[in-house]
Amino acid sequence: MSVQRRLNLGFAALFLLFVTFLVVQLVVGGRVRSDHDDAAARIVAARFANDRVLQQMTNAETGVRGFQLTGDRSFLEPYETGRSAAIAALDEVAEGTRDLEVRQILGQESAVVHAWLEEYAAPIVTSTGGPVADSAAAEDVVGQGKRMFDELRLVNEAVGQAIDAEMRGEDNDRASALRAVEIGTALLLLAILAVAYAVARTGRRQLLVPLGLLGGTIRRLAQGDRTARAQAAGAEELRSVVDALNDLASQTEDLLAAEKARAARAGLRQAVAAELQDLRAPDAAVHRIAELIGAAVGIRAGSFGAGTGTVHCELAIPGTGSVEVDWPAGTGELPEDLIHTLLAGGPGKMVIFDDGALGVTIGGDADCEPGFLRVRRTEAQAWTDAERRLLAGVAGAIERALRQLTLQYRQARLITELRMLDHRKDVFIQTVTHELRTPLTSILGYTEMLTEESGELSPLQKRSLSAIMRNAHRLHETIADLVLLDRPEAGSEVSSEPLDLGELATTVRTELENAARAKELSVTFDADECWVLGDRIQLQRALRKLMENAIKFTPSGGSVRCSLSADERSVSVAVTDTGIGIPAEDVPGLFTPFHRAGNAVDQAVQGPGLGLAIVRDIVSDHGGTITVQSVVGRGSTFTLTLPVVPAPVPESVPVG
Missing domain, CATH: 1.20.120.1730 (Four Helix Bundle (Hemerythrin (Met), subunit A))
Known part of the structure; x- marks a missing residue:
C-alpha cells in the first residue's frame, strides 16, 4: 500500500x-x-x-x-x-x-x-x-x-x-x-x-527519514560529489523520486564527463592550432603537437608499463614540405606499407591496426597535401569513443590549420605577385606616358603649323588635319588621365581656395555646348551660387568628366540636367541624363579604372574607362563623396557631395 x-x-x-x-x-x-x-x-x-x-x-x-x-x-x-x-x-x-x-x-x-x-x-x-x-x-x-x-x-x-x-x-x-x-x-x-x-511513525519512517537521506545526497551532489547516489527506501512515491534523482545525477555526470572531454578536445585543438601558428621551427612545432596528443591519450615519455606508447605524425607544411616526427624520440620510423595503408583510406579516414594502434589521415587534396597521425599504446587497452572523437577532432583541427596555412601561403604569394605586377604597371604607365608625350608634342606642334597655312590646303587636307588635331588632343587627355591616376593614393594634396561651383559649372556648360548641340540634346543648368574649398582645375575636370559622360551616353534628342544645391553642411551637384543607363551588376565596379559597363561595350560607345575613376579620386581628395542611381534604358544620376564653406567677403577698396 x-x-x-x-x-x-x-x-x-x-x-x-x-x-x-x-x-x-x-x-x-x-x-x-x-x-x-x-x-x-x-x-x-x-x-x-x-x-x-x-x-x-x-x-x-x-x-x-x-x-x-x-x-x-x-x-x-x-x-x-x-x-x-x-x-x-x-x-x-x-x-x-x-x-x-x-x-x-x-x-x-x-x-x-x-x-x-x-x-x-x-x-x-x-x-x-x-x-x-x-x-x-x-x-x-x-x-x-x-x-x-x-x-x-x-x-x-x-x-x-x-x-x-x-x-x-x-x-x-x-x-x-x-x-x-x-x-x-x-x-x-x-x-x-x-x-x-x-x-x-509512518510519516517519519516512510517520508522524513528517506527525505533526510535524499537531502543529504542532494547536498553531496551540490558540493561536487558526482558519485553520490540516494538509496531507494521508504514509500513507493519516494522511491520513484529517488530513482529520478539517481537518473538525473547519472545523466549530469555523463554530461559533465562529456563536457570535460569536449573541453579537453577543444583545448587540445586550440593548443595544436597555436603550435601551427608559429612555424619558424617546423620540426619542433610538430614534435610538440605529437607530445600534446600523447599526453591527451595517457602516453608519458620515458615511462614503463602502463602509460607507454608512441605517436607518429607526418604533416605537409606549406612552404616547408613534409615534416615527420616520432614521439618519444628513438621509437623508429613507420614501415612504408603501414604508411601506404593509412594514406589509402582517404581524408579523415580512421584506421585501427592489428597492434591496436589508431591512425587518422590528414588532408590529401590540392588544398592540403596528405599526412597522417598514428597513436599506439603498448598495453592492451581498447580505444574509447571519447578518445576516438578526440583524435578525430585533433586531426580535423590540424587539417583546418594546414588548409588555412596553405591559403595564407598562396595569398602571400599572390600579394607578392600583385605587388610586382602593380610596380610593373606603374613603370609601364610612366614609360608610356613619357614616351608618348614627346612625339605627341611634336605632332601637335607641326599640325598647328600646317593648320595656320590653311590657305594653301585643300578641303580634304583641312579635314584630315582637323581629325589629326582632334585625336591628338584626345590622346593628350588620356595621357593626362593616366598621369592623374598614377599619382600616390595617400597623401595627395590639392591647392585650396574658395570656389563657386556654380561658376565652374557654367564654364563647363560653355565648353561642352557645341558637343551637346551636335547631338541635339537639351541641356539644363540650375547653378546657384555654392561655395566650396578646393582646386579649381581639378573640380572643373570632375564636372567636365560627369557632363561629358552624360552627353556621350545619351542618344540624340535626349536631355541632360545639372543642378546644384547647398545646405548648412554640404554642396550637392547632381548630373542627370536620359541615356542608356547602367546595369546593376556593373555598378559596384563603376569607379574602378578601365572599367566599362557591358551595355556601353555592346553599343560601341568609345572611351578608356578612366573618367569616373578620376572623378572619384578628385572628390575623395576634396573630402567628398559620389553616388550613382541608374535604370537601364532610362538614364542615370550621379550625385557629387562636397563640404560647404561660407562665401568670401569682398575686400573694401580704400577711397582717395
Whole structure:
C-alpha cells in the first residue's frame, strides 16, 4: 500500500475517532447527566409529594378531631382540603417513582389513607350529632383512628425511605453511566493517540527519514560529489523520486564527463592550432603537437608499463614540405606499407591496426597535401569513443590549420605577385606616358603649323588635319588621365581656395555646348551660387568628366540636367541624363579604372574607362563623396557631395 493511501486512512481514522470522542463526551455524557437530572427532579418531587401526603393527612386528622371535640363543622375545612390534597399528593408520588418497591409500599400507604378516610373519618364527618361523649365506644373509635394514623405514619416513612433508596440507586446508576462514559472517552483517547502515533511513525519512517537521506545526497551532489547516489527506501512515491534523482545525477555526470572531454578536445585543438601558428621551427612545432596528443591519450615519455606508447605524425607544411616526427624520440620510423595503408583510406579516414594502434589521415587534396597521425599504446587497452572523437577532432583541427596555412601561403604569394605586377604597371604607365608625350608634342606642334597655312590646303587636307588635331588632343587627355591616376593614393594634396561651383559649372556648360548641340540634346543648368574649398582645375575636370559622360551616353534628342544645391553642411551637384543607363551588376565596379559597363561595350560607345575613376579620386581628395542611381534604358544620376564653406567677403577698396 502506498504511503499516501496509508496516511489518508490514518487521517480518516483520526477524524472518525475524534468525532466519536466528541459524540461520547458531549452527546452521551450530556444525555446521561440530563436523564439523571430529570430522574432526580422526579424522585425529589415524589419525596416532597410523600411528605405532603403526611402533612395533608395530619391536617385532615386535626380537623376531624376538632369536629369530634366541638361538633363545629367549621373545623372540617382542613379535613376537606387535606383529603383532596393527600389523594393528589399520592398520585404525584405514583407519577414520580419508577421503583417497584416504592410503588408497592405506596400502594400500602394509599390503602391506609383510604382506610383512614373511609373507615374512620367518613363516619365521623357524616354524623350529625354533637361532640362525642366520653364513653367506651368513643374511646374505641378514637383509638382505632389513632392506630390507623400511626400505621399511616409508619407506611409514609417507609415510602420516604424507599424513595430515598431509589434516589441513591439513581445516583449510583448515574455514577456508573458517567464512569462508563469516562472509560469510553479514555479508550477513544488511547485509540486517537495510537492512530496518531502510527501516522507519525509512518510519516517519519516512510517520508522524513528517506527525505533526510535524499537531502543529504542532494547536498553531496551540490558540493561536487558526482558519485553520490540516494538509496531507494521508504514509500513507493519516494522511491520513484529517488530513482529520478539517481537518473538525473547519472545523466549530469555523463554530461559533465562529456563536457570535460569536449573541453579537453577543444583545448587540445586550440593548443595544436597555436603550435601551427608559429612555424619558424617546423620540426619542433610538430614534435610538440605529437607530445600534446600523447599526453591527451595517457602516453608519458620515458615511462614503463602502463602509460607507454608512441605517436607518429607526418604533416605537409606549406612552404616547408613534409615534416615527420616520432614521439618519444628513438621509437623508429613507420614501415612504408603501414604508411601506404593509412594514406589509402582517404581524408579523415580512421584506421585501427592489428597492434591496436589508431591512425587518422590528414588532408590529401590540392588544398592540403596528405599526412597522417598514428597513436599506439603498448598495453592492451581498447580505444574509447571519447578518445576516438578526440583524435578525430585533433586531426580535423590540424587539417583546418594546414588548409588555412596553405591559403595564407598562396595569398602571400599572390600579394607578392600583385605587388610586382602593380610596380610593373606603374613603370609601364610612366614609360608610356613619357614616351608618348614627346612625339605627341611634336605632332601637335607641326599640325598647328600646317593648320595656320590653311590657305594653301585643300578641303580634304583641312579635314584630315582637323581629325589629326582632334585625336591628338584626345590622346593628350588620356595621357593626362593616366598621369592623374598614377599619382600616390595617400597623401595627395590639392591647392585650396574658395570656389563657386556654380561658376565652374557654367564654364563647363560653355565648353561642352557645341558637343551637346551636335547631338541635339537639351541641356539644363540650375547653378546657384555654392561655395566650396578646393582646386579649381581639378573640380572643373570632375564636372567636365560627369557632363561629358552624360552627353556621350545619351542618344540624340535626349536631355541632360545639372543642378546644384547647398545646405548648412554640404554642396550637392547632381548630373542627370536620359541615356542608356547602367546595369546593376556593373555598378559596384563603376569607379574602378578601365572599367566599362557591358551595355556601353555592346553599343560601341568609345572611351578608356578612366573618367569616373578620376572623378572619384578628385572628390575623395576634396573630402567628398559620389553616388550613382541608374535604370537601364532610362538614364542615370550621379550625385557629387562636397563640404560647404561660407562665401568670401569682398575686400573694401580704400577711397582717395
